Amino acid sequence: MMQKKLTTLAIKDIDPDDETYRYRTTAGVESLITSIGRIGLINPLIVQVKGADVFRIVCGFKRLAALVALQLPSCPAFVINDAHPRVDLLLMAIEENGSGQLNPIELSVVLDKLQHEFKINEHDIIHTYLPMLGYGPNPRVLQLYCGLHELPPEWQSALVADQVPLDLAGEILQQSDHDQIKIWSLFQALHLSKNRGRELWRLLADIARMHDLTIAQAIDSQPVQDILNEKMTPSQKSERLKQWLWEKRYPRYSAVRATYEKILHDARLGHIRIQAPPYFEGDSYSVTFSFAGEGDFAETVAHLQRLMSDGVVEKLSKLP
Amino acid sequence: MMSPTGRKLFSPARIYIEEAIFSATLTTRIVAKFPHSSQEVIGDANELLRDAAMDPVKDSWRDCLLLARQRGPFVRRCPGTREHICCLYYNLDVAAGCDLGCSYCILQGYLNNPLITIYCNVDDMYRELDEILSAPGAAFYRIGTGELTDSLTFDHVTELAAELVNYFSDKKNAIIELKSKNISIEPLLDLQHNGRSVISWSLNAEAMQASEEAFAPRIDSRLDAAAAVQHAGYRIGFHFDPMLDHAGWQEGYREIVDKIFRRIRPESIAWISLGALRYPAHFDEVMRTNHPHSRIFLGELLAGADGKLRYFKPIRVDMFRKMHDWIRSYSRDVFIYLCMESKSVWQASFGWSPKSSAELKRLLDDRVRD
Numbered sequence: 001m002m003q004k005k006l007t008t009l010a011i012k013d014i015d016p017d018d019e020t021y022r023y024r025t026t027a028g029v030e031s032l033i034t035s036i037g038r039i040g041l042i043n044p045l046i047v048q049v050k051g052a053d054v055f056r057i058v059c060g061f062k063r064l065a066a067l068v069a070l071q072l073p074s075c076p077a078f079v080i081n082d083a084h085p086r087v088d089l090l091l092m093a094i095e096e097n098g099s100g101q102l103n104p105i106e107l108s109v110v111l112d113k114l115q116h117e118f119k120i121n122e123h124d125i126i127h128t129y130l131p132m133l134g135y136g137p138n139p140r141v142l143q144l145y146c147g148l149h150e151l152p153p154e155w156q157s158a159l160v161a162d163q164v165p166l167d168l169a170g171e172i173l174q175q176s177d178h179d180q181i182k183i184w185s186l187f188q189a190l191h192l193s194k195n196r197g198r199e200l201w202r203l204l205a206d207i208a209r210m211h212d213l214t215i216a217q218a219i220d221s222q223p224v225q226d227i228l229n230e231k232m233t234p235s236q237k238s239e240r241l242k243q244w245l246w247e248k249r250y251p252r253y254s255a256v257r258a259t260y261e262k263i264l265h266d267a268r269l270g271h272i273r274i275q276a277p278p279y280f281e282g283d284s285y286s287v288t289f290s291f292a293g294e295g296d297f298a299e300t301v302a303h304l305q306r307l308m309s310d311g312v313v314e315k316l317s318k319l320p
Numbered sequence: 321m322m323s324p325t326g327r328k329l330f331s332p333a334r335i336y337i338e339e340a341i342f343s344a345t346l347t348t349r350i351v352a353k354f355p356h357s358s359q360e361v362i363g364d365a366n367e368l369l370r371d372a373a374m375d376p377v378k379d380s381w382r383d384c385l386l387l388a389r390q391r392g393p394f395v396r397r398c399p400g401t402r403e404h405i406c407c408l409y410y411n412l413d414v415a416a417g418c419d420l421g422c423s424y425c426i427l428q429g430y431l432n433n434p435l436i437t438i439y440c441n442v443d444d445m446y447r448e449l450d451e452i453l454s455a456p457g458a459a460f461y462r463i464g465t466g467e468l469t470d471s472l473t474f475d476h477v478t479e480l481a482a483e484l485v486n487y488f489s490d491k492k493n494a495i496i497e498l499k500s501k502n503i504s505i506e507p508l509l510d511l512q513h514n515g516r517s518v519i520s521w522s523l524n525a526e527a528m529q530a531s532e533e534a535f536a537p538r539i540d541s542r543l544d545a546a547a548a549v550q551h552a553g554y555r556i557g558f559h560f561d562p563m564l565d566h567a568g569w570q571e572g573y574r575e576i577v578d579k580i581f582r583r584i585r586p587e588s589i590a591w592i593s594l595g596a597l598r599y600p601a602h603f604d605e606v607m608r609t610n611h612p613h614s615r616i617f618l619g620e621l622l623a624g625a626d627g628k629l630r631y632f633k634p635i636r637v638d639m640f641r642k643m644h645d646w647i648r649s650y651s652r653d654v655f656i657y658l659c660m661e662s663k664s665v666w667q668a669s670f671g672w673s674p675k676s677s678a679e680l681k682r683l684l685d686d687r688v689r690d
Contacts (some may be wrong), residue, residue, distance in 0.1 A: 126374070139374055167605075210618050250620045253632045279622040281633055282403075283664045320634045 004078040006044060009055060011067055011074060014047060018056035020086060020117070021048075021093045023102070023109040025160060032066040041067065044076040046096065048089060055079065059093045087118045091132060101134050103160045104169070108148035115146075147173050154184045165194045168201055179215040186219055190241070191234040200238065203245035210249075256280060256320040263319075267312045272303060280320045329476050329504075330419045330436070332385035334358045338365040340389040341440040347387050350438065350477055357385075365389070365437070372435040381434040382419070385477070390439035394448050395463065401626050404660045405674055407593075408681040411467040412449075412496070414439055414480055418470050420501060421534035423611035424562050427468065429603035436469075438478055446487065453494050460685040463488075466499025466520070473502045482507040488516040495688045497557060501536040503545035509552045518590045518688060519549045520557030523580075525572025528564045532614060539576060543583050550588045555688065561595030561659055563639050565619045565631055570642060577646040586651035590687050594640050595659035597621070598630045633665065640669035655687050 045060035057064055058080065067075050080089065090113060094102070102110060114120045114129055127137045135141050144166045148159060151173055158164040164172075164187075172180055183204075187197055208218040218224065227241050247254040260276055275286045287304070291297040307313055335357045341347050342361060351359065362368055365388035372381045394413055400406030417436035418427055439445070453461065465471045465484070475481045481498055488496040489512055498508075499520040508519065521542045524532070529539050546556050558580060563573065580589075597616060599607070601623050608617055621629040630636065644656055657680060658666055666673035674680040 137374070206618055209615065250622070250632070252620055252635065253622060256632075256634070278625065279632065281622070281624045281630070283662070320632070 004046065004080050006076060006078050008074050009045075009047065009077045009079070011064070011072060013053050014045070014055045014057060014064060014077075015050060016057075016064060016068065018050065019061075020056055020113075021058045021090050022061050023090070023094070023106050023113065024061070024097065025103060025105045025109075025156065026062075029062050029065045029069065032062055033069050036063070036066050036072075037070055041075050044078055046078045046080065046093070048080045048084065049082040058089050059096045087114065087120065090114075090118070091129075094133070104145060104166060105149050105156045105160055107133065107135075108145045111142065111146050112149060144170060152177070152180050152184065154188075155180065158184075158187075163194065165198050168194075168198050171201065171205070175215055182216040182219045186228075189228055189234065190238040192238060196238055196242075200242060200245065203242070203249050207245060207248045253279060253320075260316070260319055263312060263315050267307060267310070269307075270303065272300065272307075274316070276316070276319070285316060330385075330474060331383070332357050332436075332477075333383040334360070334385070336365070336368055336384065336386045337361050338386070338388045339363055341387060344440040344442070346438070346440040346442050346478065346480075349479065350385075350387060350440070353477065369433055369435060369437070373433045379434070384435055386435050386437040387440045388437050389441045390444065394439070394445040395452055398467070400677070401628070401660050403625060404662055405658070405666060405680050406660065406677040407462075407657060407684055408677050410461050410463040412445070412463050412465045412484075413468050414442070414445065414465050415469040415474055415478070417468070419473055420470060420536045422501075422536065423532045423534075423607060423614040424564070424597060424599070424616055426599060426603070428610055429600060429606050431468070436474070438474065442480070442483075449487070453491055458493055460689060461494040462497060462681075462684060462688070463494060464497035464499050464520075466497070466522075470500050470502055471498035472500035472504050475502075475504050475507065479507065482511060485511050485513050485517045489514045491516055492690070499557070499559065501533065501542060503537050503541050505545045505549050508549060508554070511552075513552075513554060515553070515555065515688070515690070517554060518557050519546070519554045520559055520590075521546055522559045522561065523576055524560065524562075524564065525566070525569060525576060527568060527572050528566060532564065532611075532616060539579070543579055546580075547583045550584055554588075555590040556584060556588050557590050558592045559595070559659075560643065561593055562597035563594060563643070564597055564616055565635055565639070566615070569639070573639075573643060574646050577643065577650070581650040586654050589651075589654045591655045591657060591684060592647060593657050593659050594643050595661075596631050596636045596639060598628050598660065601627055601629050604629060636661070637665060637668045640665070644670050655683065657684065 041063060043060070043063070045063055046058040047055035048058050050056045055077070090110065094110065110133065111125065114125050115122070120129065122139075122142065126139055126142065130137055130141055148169055149156065151159070151169060155164065155169060155172060159166070159169050172183060175183065183201070190200075192200065204215065204218055207213075208215050211218075213221075223244055224241065227237055227244060230237065230240070232240065260280075264274060272287060272289045275288070277284055289300050291300055332354055335351060335354065337347060337351070337359060339361055365386055368386060390413065396411050396413065398406065398409040398411055400408075415436070415438045416431055417433070418425065419436065452458065465480075472481060484496050484498070485508055488494060495516050495518055497518040497520055499522065501522050505519065508517075523539060523542065526539050529536065546558075550556055560573065560576075563569075566572070597619065604617060607614070620632040620635060622632055624630055640658060640661075647654055647656055656670070658669065661669075663673040674683065
């Protein structure tokens, strides 16, 4: 059982810059200032002895900020001695805050502290600490979450708001600071959903590698900027951008696809629908049409025969 | 221990031995080869494999070896892919895992495990082979050990290659194919193989060997080894699989074809297979994660009906057709086949196609049948 002593501490003796146990991302202490100003501090801080008459916060960073804002000289606090294992205190802080599962950035901070500040090895983190934090003992959790707290604030907020897929955030983390900001601007401009964001990112990243460009250079390229500057909705722009990226990423397929679409367009198919095999991989095309009565059917069959005699079928069968 | 080309041969620092095969002859042989390795007897190999798969520090398992009991059958038919012509090959799973580190290796996706496993209950394996090959009306079998591992990369550990060559030497309705990128062929050179073994090498353009086959011997060394087994009277197979679309691929692959026919007589070649890079779509992320510097994922790989990514069909056809023509410029008789392709790709690439997987099997069987 952890020994903690309730006492009254001078606020000036608590080091506000010691963030050994800080992991939470929630900001804003205004409501807390109002509440403490009106009825006082109900939950004492939890602090740890740091040195002679110096303490570090274990639990209560926001409360301390409110107390400082209110210029109060002292506060009640539970004091824990400095011999106590720091990793236990971090877990206690998480438990005390009791607000359910950590958000991705908080988990990233906690994992970073476990690994780098408290020097816990990966095996123990996975098999001992992840279950304590409510996760399965799976190395994939480490791969997905480590380092996310180093993303720019915009990306962090989007992750916390569940607007960006975790695996994508991990890839963004590997990019330069400049590229991270550029990608964010693109995502913002296009209001991308998680899936569309992942899809465009993969295309963009591949194209950048294919042409030895940075991500920022790819985004700043004239065709991309032209699409972004067109008078269209974000959804239309993202569709147009996806199409352009596909043409760059899969140039030979896109060229065949364009020929195929031109053949169909020139053939004036009306209500007949011709479908090529996916990616022209198979051998069979499909034709669908609807008809109302014998006359309509005969007219469609005649139309199909014209497609044959006009060489449309031959052109299609030569693709790709 | 070093290979003839100076590559460090796999030498386990730690050997895990599953209790069930503790007394097996192969276990004793392997353990005796590595007296300085630490050893641990374990009850259930599957538990260890689970631990290894879950360990984030995969490298810590790379110098470990698991000696285990093969629980399933040793002999399995190649699963093939629907809608494609398959050569109806049989795999003999004597080991799982590889130490060559090739970026495109499908084992990364299938095994999800860094631990190299050798199945030591080979008495069961020979019994199973006896039953299959001597069954009334048994068909002709082409059997290979190169599906879940490289056939020769652990031969300094197991010495199974020579054993298998000897075992198959008197079989009338089967051959064994040892498929490898390695060059440890000395144990095979003086054996009485009776033409029942095909020694095969996986080849690639040299630029791709250098960038994508991290620890595999150079192509010239593989061809030196092929020339040595040719001299020992073996028939030889070459597998250009996976062919990789890259800048300069035409010169790169043409050069290897030239090198083959400068060293190897066409009549010594049992077959040459061609296959283009392909893998299940979900495997894309695994390869990108494991080999972030590789550029092979940047090809025009598109999803087929079977869920696998393949190069856009005209790219494959162009590669296959040119390879076919280059090989044909040296020999009209060498048998060339495609791995896992449709009839239309065969037709477009070679100008003909087997009518069925059964026909392709028969054509391949005829290459090695007495």
